[in-house]
Amino acid sequence: MGRRVLGVVSLGFLGVLLIYIAFVEPPAFGWQIFLLAVGVSALWCMEAMRRATASVVELTPKELRDADGTVIARVEDIVSMDRGFFAFKPSNGFLLKTRTGDSRQWRPGLWWRMGRRIGIGGMTPGSQTKYMSEILAAMMATRDTGG
Known part of the structure; x- marks a missing residue:
């Protein structure tokens, strides 16, 4: 929870600060637009992170999925970890x-997928992701030995 709060608050503070600077100490017009765009983007990322980290990653015997039902990966399709x-x-x-x-797909602070590569973690507690990776490795080993 602490990482989630720190991450969301930091992005929100950055967004508000950039927008504040763009209006209070306006630089050249092009830079003002740039500051506004980056500030709004930071606020958008903050909201995306807030929504994503409210969810959880679940490991079932057949798949790795988000709590909203999005299948991240099927265990049978995983080649390596x-x-x-x-x-x-x-x-x-x-x-x-x-x-x-x-x-x-990208759930900021939780998981991302780019083609064949999937990253799990970010704002998740290290002990929980380590435990999940150990269970997943055991499932992959059992699958590969035909047991």
Whole structure:
């Protein structure tokens, strides 16, 4: 909860601050438009993060899904998992690679998908994502050995 509050408040503060600067200390017109655009974008990202982090990621025997029913990945389609220190993954999370690609989706602070790569984590507690990745690795090992 602390990470969620810190992330949402930080983005909101950034957005409000940029919009405030654009009106109170207006720079050249082009820069003023830029500040307004970035400020509004930060506020939009704040709202997207607020909505996304209100949800949870669920692991079932057949799929990894968002609580709203969005299927993130099917367990049978997962080819590999990367939890390494230098992996391109969300903080406190892990990276999955699937056999088939899917549409790009992003739940800020929770998960993202770009084609065949899926990142789980961000504002999630490290202990929970580590536990989920361990269970998922065991499910993949069982699947691969035919048990």
